[in-house]
Amino acid sequence: METERQTxxxxxxxxxxxxYVALAVFVAILLGLYFAQPADFARWMTALHVIAVISWMAGLLYMPRLFIYHSDAAPGSEQSETFKVMEQRLxxxxxxxxxxxxxxxxxxxxWDVFGFQGGWLHAKITLVVVLTVVHVHFSRAVRSFAAEGPRKSARYWRMMNEAPTLLMIAIVILVIVKPF
Structure with a gap:
């Protein structure tokens, strides 16, 4: 019996x-906590926020690695088609x-915990906006690779691989140290 390809x-x-099931479970937990309103509700929201951030960062750190290898694959090749599927799913x-x-x-x-107060919070939100711009850039690259459009070089993606890491470091320092 032949096994099914993951692509x-x-x-x-x-x-x-x-x-979708995982997302539904996550939302159900979130709603359950919201309606139950435990005394430590803010801590629960913080924990769920950190889980989401870790998931997002995993994708942001892995996607440029896929682009590096995809850049080296011949357009239309089986390897290129596999990378397209991987990038879309990620x-x-x-x-x-x-x-x-x-x-x-x-x-x-x-809003609830910090009342949008603190220079560190404004700086953090600004860096998260920049991280979102990086995410959008990666999304456009996924579409470009899928359409066999113009490709950036593997070297370019190696350099872009550092952007999420540097932003993450700055954001974590702002959140933990709260320097201003």
Whole structure:
């Protein structure tokens, strides 16, 4: 019996269903906490926010690595087609939902816990906006690779691989140290 390729349409549908189930469970937990309103509700929201951030960052750190290898694959080759599937699934199944949850919970925490006060918070939000711009740039690259459009070099993607890391370092320092 031949095993199904992970790049097949059927495998993609299964991956999509699993992602939607996971997202639904996450939202159900969020709603359950919201209606239960435990005394430590803000801590729960912070924990869920951190989980979403970790998921988003995993995608932002992995996507440029895929682009590096995809840049070296011949357009239309089996390898190129495999990278297209991987990039699409990473973007749609992990990165986009994680980014949206990060933003929703982050803005809630900024409003409820911090009252949008503090220079560190404004700087953090600004850097998260820049991180979102990087995300959008990666999304456009996914579409460009899928359409066999113009490609940036592997060297370019190696340099872009550092952007999410540098932004993450600055954001974590702002959140933990609160320097101003």
């Amino acid at each position: 097949s349409e059927r495998a993609g549908r299964r991956a999509g269903k699993r992602a 973007l749609k199944v992990i990165m986009n939902p994680a980014m949206m949850i990060t933003w929703v919970l982050g803005l809630y925490l900024a």
